[in-house]
Amino acid sequence: MKYTVIIPAAGLGSRMGLGFNKVLLEIDGEAVIKRTVRHFENDPDCEAIHLAVRSEEMNVIRDFFKDSSKVAGIHIGGTERQDSIYNALIHVKDTEYVFVHDGARPFLTADVLERLKEKVVTADAVICGVKTKDTLKRVVGGKVKETLVRDEIISVHTPQAFKLDILKQAYHHAKENNLKVTDDSMMVEAAGKEVYLVESTYDNIKITTSEDLQLAHMILKGK
Ligand SMILES: Nc1ccn([C@@H]2O[C@H](COP(=O)(O)OP(=O)(O)OP(=O)(O)O)[C@@H](O)[C@H]2O)c(=O)n1
Numbered sequence: 001m002k003y004t005v006i007i008p009a010a011g012l013g014s015r016m017g018l019g020f021n022k023v024l025l026e027i028d029g030e031a032v033i034k035r036t037v038r039h040f041e042n043d044p045d046c047e048a049i050h051l052a053v054r055s056e057e058m059n060v061i062r063d064f065f066k067d068s069s070k071v072a073g074i075h076i077g078g079t080e081r082q083d084s085i086y087n088a089l090i091h092v093k094d095t096e097y098v099f100v101h102d103g104a105r106p107f108l109t110a111d112v113l114e115r116l117k118e119k120v121v122t123a124d125a126v127i128c129g130v131k132t133k134d135t136l137k138r139v140v141g142g143k144v145k146e147t148l149v150r151d152e153i154i155s156v157h158t159p160q161a162f163k164l165d166i167l168k169q170a171y172h173h174a175k176e177n178n179l180k181v182t183d184d185s186m187m188v189e190a191a192g193k194e195v196y197l198v199e200s201t202y203d204n205i206k207i208t209t210s211e212d213l214q215l216a217h218m219i220l221k222g223k
């Protein structure tokens, strides 16, 4: 199977508190977004990469990928993650499958990609994630309401893989219904389609807060 990937990188990174977009942060001498994109550059099944970026960062990101034969479009992102992905998705064509992967997840591994590729050809909509290691409770106002059935709970990562027409329909449905989501599969679920799961790795972190940077260095050391 062959696919196109959309990588949203147009956030502010406000929870990192760097004062600049975390995807531009260098970890061990290389910007997070370059590390993230490289996984798809290296995958022969990935035919095209579309990025969504902030207009202020367009030039620096264009420069990062000026020699890439796979980066097919660098689009201006939107206010929310879903707006950024939409701005890229409207340019995606001539592919049966589209993957979406956060620019801020630089430690994706080839085996997670393989699992997604294998599953999406029969399942049409696939996410990856890991089991949670803690006991999970629903707490309201400082008081425990219930303990969740942990075997049924998954911490969801990206990439998420879809048949292109399914993701496009889901985005149109979300727009019409003014849905706010935190991942793409939520839109697909809301459009009434089934979504399947494959295993991710605990290292496939999203760099979100400053603690994640220490973790990132440890992950790199272990590789
Ligand atoms: N309007 C937005 C918001 C987020 N993203 C991207 O979506 C990914 C995951 O989002 P998140 O961790 O929430 O990133 P930020 O929005 O940058 O972080 P924060 O919420 O702390 O500002 C990141 O690669 C980010 O650049 C995007 O393309 N457009």
Ligand SMILES: O=P(O)(O)OC[C@@H](O)[C@@H](O)[C@@H](O)CO
Pocket (backbone or CB within 6 Å): 081, 102, 156, 157, 158, 182, 183, 206, 208
């Ligand atoms: O809710 P956040 O803004 O931290 O992250 C949004 C998404 O990036 C995130 O939900 C996917 O990566 C799946 O976990």
